Amino acid sequence: MFNTMTLTKIVGGICGTLLIFLFANWGADAIYHSGGGGHGEHAQAYVIATGDDEPAEEEVVVEVSFAELLASADVAKGEKVFNKCKACHKVDGSNGTGPHLDGVVDRDIASVGDFGYSDVLAGMEGAWTPEHLDEFLASPKNYAPGTKMSFAGLSKPQDRANLVAYLQTLN
Known part of the structure; x- marks a missing residue:
């Protein structure tokens, strides 16, 4: 069976093995310790402010109406934004x-006669204001669930706003 030397080796x-894991744990704890900021053996070298101690200041977001954005819109920038639309839409x-x-602003929704609109757009009333x-x-x-x-x-x-300003120039 087992002799005492084999049992001693096991x-x-x-x-x-347990000592290796214990030393590794102590070493990692010494390097990466994130405990309290006391003055004992585990004191942090520096403090990182996370903002948890102070109440967060709410940013005041000024809501600007679309009409105001449109009034100050840049047509040239709108033409650049239109590059995202060129893959599917033409202006000729x-x-x-x-x-x-072309002429879409204030045109009735789904009113281009030779185009096959989705049912949801074809059923909408009003104009593209x-x-x-x-x-x-x-x-x-979200505006027209089911649109193609x-x-x-x-x-x-x-x-x-810039894009709509550009589209307004295409009558």
């Missing part, structure tokens, strides 16, 4: 994957 190997009176966008275009361009899927338009939308209100 027990010594297990104890040695012909349709692409989407309907042509700057405000409706702003809502649609922010998120086409796969564009995710323009998240920046100023980009939408």
Whole structure:
């Protein structure tokens, strides 16, 4: 069976392994200790402010209306934003994957006769006013659930205002 030397080697190997793990744990604790900032043996060398001690100041977000953004919109920047639309829309009176966008501002929704609109847009009443275009361009899927338009939308209100200002010049 086992002689005492073999048993001693096995027990010594297990104890040695446990000692290695114990020393590794002590070393890691000494290096990466994140305990309290007391003056004892585990005091931090520096303090990182996380903002948890002080109440957070709320940023005051000034809500600017779309009409104000549109009044100060930059047509040239809107033309650059339109580059995102060029893959599907044209401005020469012909349709692409989407309907042509020349004259779209204040045009009735889904009114380009030779384009096959989705049922949701075909069923909408009203015109593409700057405000409706702003809502649609922010998120086409939210404005018209079921639309065929796969564009995710323009998240920046100023980009939408610039684009609508550009589209207003295309009559």
